[in-house]
Amino acid sequence: MSALAYQQQFDNYLGKFRTLRRIEKATGVPKVYFTLAIYTLVSISVFFQLKAGFTTSLLALIYPTYRMFESSYKNDSEGLKVWATYFWFSSLLSFAELARPEQYVPLFYVAKLVILFGMFLPGYLGAKHLHDAVAPLFVPFFKAAEDATKQN
Numbered sequence: 441m442s443a444l445a446y447q448q449q450f451d452n453y454l455g456k457f458r459t460l461r462r463i464e465k466a467t468g469v470p471k472v473y474f475t476l477a478i479y480t481l482v483s484i485s486v487f488f489q490l491k492a493g494f495t496t497s498l499l500a501l502i503y504p505t506y507r508m509f510e511s512s513y514k515n516d517s518e519g520l521k522v523w524a525t526y527f528w529f530s531s532l533l534s535f536a537e538l539a540r541p542e543q544y545v546p547l548f549y550v551a552k553l554v555i556l557f558g559m560f561l562p563g564y565l566g567a568k569h570l571h572d573a574v575a576p577l578f579v580p581f582f583k584a585a586e587d588a589t590k591q592n
Contacts, residue, residue, distance in 0.1 A: 447472055492549040493537060500530050500556045525574070526559050526567035
């Protein structure tokens with residue numbers, strides 16, 4: 441198979457993603473080139489530790505923020521619960537970075553990307569699973585606060 445055939449096959453695959461179609465339409469840059477450029481830059485940054493913290497934080501912020509505002513616009517309370525959980529978990533990871541784990545954990549930023557992508561990519565919905573696991577732990581606190589409000 442020739443390189444052009446692979447490029448066409450990849451372009452067809454990327455055509456499934458409306459965000460990439462919108463970017464291509466807005467910028468005029470083919471989605472294949474845009475995707476490969478981002479992939480290359482991220483790979484270099486993360487694997488060679490060149491501003492890897494900034495790169496992973498940026499990637500962990502762009503798409504989830506867009507989807508959170510989309511859920512807000514559509515009044516999707518379930519979606520907002522999931523994105524609130526995602527951002528809570530992402531904040532915990534960012535706080536953990538203060539300990540400089542990349543010095544002790546090989547490929548920390550690669551693991552961070554894999555975990556965060558698993559949290560927000562639609563095929564995995566890790567944030568929804570985390571919300572379903574963690575939310576019941578907070579129910580007693582919510583009930584206690586509700587009871588205290590009713591007494592006053």
